[in-house]
Amino acid sequence: MTLLPRLLLGALLLTLAACTGGESNVSKGNREGILHYGNGSEPQGLDPHVVTGVPEHHVIQALFEGLTAKDPATLEPIPGVASSWEISEDGKTYVFHLNPEARWSNGDQVTAGDFVFSWQRALHPKMGNQYAYMLFPVVNAEAYARGRLPDFADVGVKALDDVTLEVHLNAPTPYFLQLMDHYSTFPVHPPTIEKFGEISTRFTPWTRVENMVNNGPFDLKEWNLNRHIIVEKSDTYWDRDKVKLNGIIYYPTENIVSEERMFRVGQLHYTQTVPLDKIPVYEGIENSPHVQSPYLGTYYYLINTTMEPVNDVRVRKALSMAIDRVKLNNTVLQKSRFPAYTITPPGTLGYQPPKLFEFDAEKARQYLADAGYPGGDGFPQLELIYNTQEDHRKIAVAIQQMWKDVLNIDVAIANQEWKVYLDNVTEMHFQIARRGWIGDYVDPNNFLDLFITDGGNNNTGFSDPRYDDLILKLAPEAKTREERFSLFHEAETLLMEQMPIIPIYTYTSNHLKHASVKGMPSNLMDYINFRYVWLDPNETDAAPVED
Amino acid sequence: MWRFISLRLLQAVPVILAVITVTFFLVRVAPGGPFDSEKAVLPEVKAALEAQYRLDRPLFEQYFAYLGDLAQGDFGPSFKYPGRSVNELIAAGLPVTAELGLYSLLVAVIIGGIAGVFAAIKPNTAQDYIPMTAAMIGICMPSFLLGPLLVLVFGIYLDWLPVSGWGDIPGDKLLPSITLGSAYAAYIARLSRAGMLEVLSQDYIRTARAKGLPEWQVVVKHGLRGGMIPVVAYLGPAFAGLLAGSFVVETIFQIPGLGRFYVQAAFNRDYTMILGTTVFLSTLIVLFNLASDVLAAWMNPRLRAQFGGK
Numbered sequence: 001m002t003l004l005p006r007l008l009l010g011a012l013l014l015t016l017a018a019c020t021g022g023e024s025n026v027s028k029g030n031r032e033g034i035l036h037y038g039n040g041s042e043p044q045g046l047d048p049h050v051v052t053g054v055p056e057h058h059v060i061q062a063l064f065e066g067l068t069a070k071d072p073a074t075l076e077p078i079p080g081v082a083s084s085w086e087i088s089e090d091g092k093t094y095v096f097h098l099n100p101e102a103r104w105s106n107g108d109q110v111t112a113g114d115f116v117f118s119w120q121r122a123l124h125p126k127m128g129n130q131y132a133y134m135l136f137p138v139v140n141a142e143a144y145a146r147g148r149l150p151d152f153a154d155v156g157v158k159a160l161d162d163v164t165l166e167v168h169l170n171a172p173t174p175y176f177l178q179l180m181d182h183y184s185t186f187p188v189h190p191p192t193i194e195k196f197g198e199i200s201t202r203f204t205p206w207t208r209v210e211n212m213v214n215n216g217p218f219d220l221k222e223w224n225l226n227r228h229i230i231v232e233k234s235d236t237y238w239d240r241d242k243v244k245l246n247g248i249i250y251y252p253t254e255n256i257v258s259e260e261r262m263f264r265v266g267q268l269h270y271t272q273t274v275p276l277d278k279i280p281v282y283e284g285i286e287n288s289p290h291v292q293s294p295y296l297g298t299y300y301y302l303i304n305t306t307m308e309p310v311n312d313v314r315v316r317k318a319l320s321m322a323i324d325r326v327k328l329n330n331t332v333l334q335k336s337r338f339p340a341y342t343i344t345p346p347g348t349l350g351y352q353p354p355k356l357f358e359f360d361a362e363k364a365r366q367y368l369a370d371a372g373y374p375g376g377d378g379f380p381q382l383e384l385i386y387n388t389q390e391d392h393r394k395i396a397v398a399i400q401q402m403w404k405d406v407l408n409i410d411v412a413i414a415n416q417e418w419k420v421y422l423d424n425v426t427e428m429h430f431q432i433a434r435r436g437w438i439g440d441y442v443d444p445n446n447f448l449d450l451f452i453t454d455g456g457n458n459n460t461g462f463s464d465p466r467y468d469d470l471i472l473k474l475a476p477e478a479k480t481r482e483e484r485f486s487l488f489h490e491a492e493t494l495l496m497e498q499m500p501i502i503p504i505y506t507y508t509s510n511h512l513k514h515a516s517v518k519g520m521p522s523n524l525m526d527y528i529n530f531r532y533v534w535l536d537p538n539e540t541d542a543a544p545v546e547d
Numbered sequence: 548m549w550r551f552i553s554l555r556l557l558q559a560v561p562v563i564l565a566v567i568t569v570t571f572f573l574v575r576v577a578p579g580g581p582f583d584s585e586k587a588v589l590p591e592v593k594a595a596l597e598a599q600y601r602l603d604r605p606l607f608e609q610y611f612a613y614l615g616d617l618a619q620g621d622f623g624p625s626f627k628y629p630g631r632s633v634n635e636l637i638a639a640g641l642p643v644t645a646e647l648g649l650y651s652l653l654v655a656v657i658i659g660g661i662a663g664v665f666a667a668i669k670p671n672t673a674q675d676y677i678p679m680t681a682a683m684i685g686i687c688m689p690s691f692l693l694g695p696l697l698v699l700v701f702g703i704y705l706d707w708l709p710v711s712g713w714g715d716i717p718g719d720k721l722l723p724s725i726t727l728g729s730a731y732a733a734y735i736a737r738l739s740r741a742g743m744l745e746v747l748s749q750d751y752i753r754t755a756r757a758k759g760l761p762e763w764q765v766v767v768k769h770g771l772r773g774g775m776i777p778v779v780a781y782l783g784p785a786f787a788g789l790l791a792g793s794f795v796v797e798t799i800f801q802i803p804g805l806g807r808f809y810v811q812a813a814f815n816r817d818y819t820m821i822l823g824t825t826v827f828l829s830t831l832i833v834l835f836n837l838a839s840d841v842l843a844a845w846m847n848p849r850l851r852a853q854f855g856g857k
């Protein structure tokens with residue numbers, strides 16, 4: 001009678017046994033030069049002028065190349081399609097000399113004309129490119145993108161010949177070369193675009209495996225939706241001799257807990273992130289594969305300065321000073337972040353923001369009393385909203401408790417689904433809202449221009465004419481970096497005196513990286529140049545090695 | 548019988564139309580839109596995007612345009628994945644989800660069936676209590692707990708099976724199928740136990756035993772056929788449930804199925820994708836229910852007579 005179940009059990013055990021002993025992705029990848037890369041989520045697409053996200057960026061970075069690239073260790077611009085460039089005395093004219101060896105994957109030369117075409121596409125008013133503003137430093141680019149200038153010939157980009165591109169800027173833009181390594185300024189192959197539609201057609205199948213023509217170190221081999229994307233080394237890329245990887249397999253690892261497990265059993269070389277509660281576990285082991293480094297982003301609370309009771313700057317200061325950021329970081333955040341007191345991450349391109357306050361319970365209570373709520377008496381209703389996510393909730397709960405302990409006030413916290421939360425923030429239907437900002441390029445301007453009057457990402461009601469002048473008029477015309485940074489310093493001081501935001505922490509990037517992965521140094525942008533990445537098959541344990 | 552089927556199909560049309568209408572307007576009422584993002588979007592850019600998706604037209608015009616497209620089998624373009632159609636996304640996800648559903652059903656029937664039969668053979672003994680307790684735990688244990696537990700044991704401690712993926716590494720389909728199938732296995736165990744208990748108390752079983760047949764032949768040859776009827780009736784709705792409810796398992800094991808697309812679509816306000824998957828799945832559920840009704844009618848002689856069939 002027990003024959004049938006026995007047989008079945010035996011069959012199951014046989015199946016299981018057959019599955020064991022297989023070679024892991026990592027050791028197979030090390031042998032074959034294939035990087036198994038946890039990429040966060042499934043890319044929405046691979047068209048550089050359509051997509052907006054980080055996972056897209058990681059794939060596009062391998063497939064395409066802009067005028068410049070970045071040195072992964074220093075983030076300084078290095079040659080991409082352009083092998084050299086000159087900047088005029090006044091900083092407003094750039095001449096790029098393109099590498100005559102630069103090739104599209106079909107063998108065509110990458111020309112200056114291709115860039116003119118591509119930038120027209122990136123800026124085309126019908127294209128709906130959300131990152132069009134990356135090219136706005138170029139003369140007339142904004143007018144063209146907003147549909148106020150019909151003729152692209154009036155935009156400040158010209159192909160002088162096949163290998164010379166001249167660009168005119170509105171103002172000296174010290175970070176302009178960095179923008180040339182952002183995918184929204186990358187070239188696309190004009191005949192391929194036109195084969196599948198017009199210059200401004202947003203949805204065409206040109207990015208499919210069988211159609212794509214690209215100019216980066218890798219070519220698209222396979223794109224299996226929600227399963228993996230495979231790229232393999234290009235044999236037309238100008239710097240192909242330096243490319244060491246034979247290919248990369250990108251996995252959509254939306255579930256970060258699963259991603260960590262995949263790493264643990266050798267299915268991945270590299271994870272996009274590490275679950276917070278796993279950080280102490282990995283920190284506790286010797287030669288930990290956990291790599292953490294400062295990241296160009298700030299986590300903060302937005303304050304709607306038009307609403308009671310936070311329209312009073314003293315209340316805002318009381319709330320901000322009552323938060324013990326060091327304690328928050330050491331407990332809830334597992335020491336994985338850096339306490340922040342300003343919007344600009346310290347050390348952004350050498351800029352040191354002012355630190356105007358710190359945790360001070362006495363002073364916080366004094367501010368609250370001055371505002372008319374001594375000991376928290378009569379403090380009106382106040383609500384903090386955040387988008388639904390476990391980490392945001394933990395932080396909000398901790399801060400809610402700090403406000404209760406220090407100021408004796410009860411602040412309600414509420415989570416909202418992502419799109420609902422975005423809608424409420426944009427419409428300013430909130431009193432306090434969680435917010436994060438990740439820099440697109442390494443420059444204080446990228447953080448400080450958030451809070452210009454009526455800026456699209458301001459959302460606080462903060463408005464100061466002097467601040468607007470500093471950011472929009474004076475800083476762009478500054479002659480030296482010191483002068484420019486001192487103007488930023490003044491602006492940030494103005495901002496933090498008014499406190500329309502409560503900075504909480506500076507982001508860090510956290511990854512698990514197998515010891516065999518080389519040429520991938522940590523940096524502020526969490527930037528990887530796949531051209532330089534290689535795998536060392538002799539490294540078998542999961543310990544990271546300094547690059 | 549044919550009249551019954553065509554009548555039911557006709558009844559399905561208003562049901563699905565109602566699903567489309569309610570879904571279409573509900574998703575539009577939800578705050579936030581497909582093009583809201585953390586970084587502010589230029590008004591001109593947003594207008595250009597809305598024009599590309601006909602969102603600049605009046606809502607009713609959009610509704611009828613959508614119905615028109617749908618009539619031609621076109622679910623429209625996806626918002627979240629520019630350049631891909633919803634048809635394409637469903638076509639990519641469905642085979643995976645269907646395969647997962649099928650394997651899970653297999654797991655459910657094998658494990659559940661054996662446990663149920665086992666329990667029914669010696670009711671109210673340890674042989675009954677142990678599998679039935681396990682079944683109760685199986686029903687109560689959510690897949691978001693069972694999945695990670697199985698991964699921990701078989702994927703990490705024992706290192707026998709891959710912890711995630713689908714069709715990438717040999718054996719990676721096993722854990723998801725067991726995770727998704729186990730809750731259904733538990734139901735099937737209870738159903739088959741009840742079915743078998745009833746059958747085993749019948750006279751013809753006593754006759755079989757009296758003939759001196761070995762017990763396993765009595766159970767397998769004579770008992771199973773009747774005892775499994777409730778299980779068979781349950782399979783149709785179970786399969787539909789597996790298809791629509793595999794989201795959690797697909798997330799745990801990073802499986803590129805339909806369930807993940809569906810839930811992501813709702814979070815992204817991917818209007819066409821929400822509508823497309825809802826319409827598709829509700830059609831599927833209507834069809835499966837119809838199929839199981841037809842099967843039930845065919846198996847039950849009294850019902851069959853009522854429809855005038857043979």
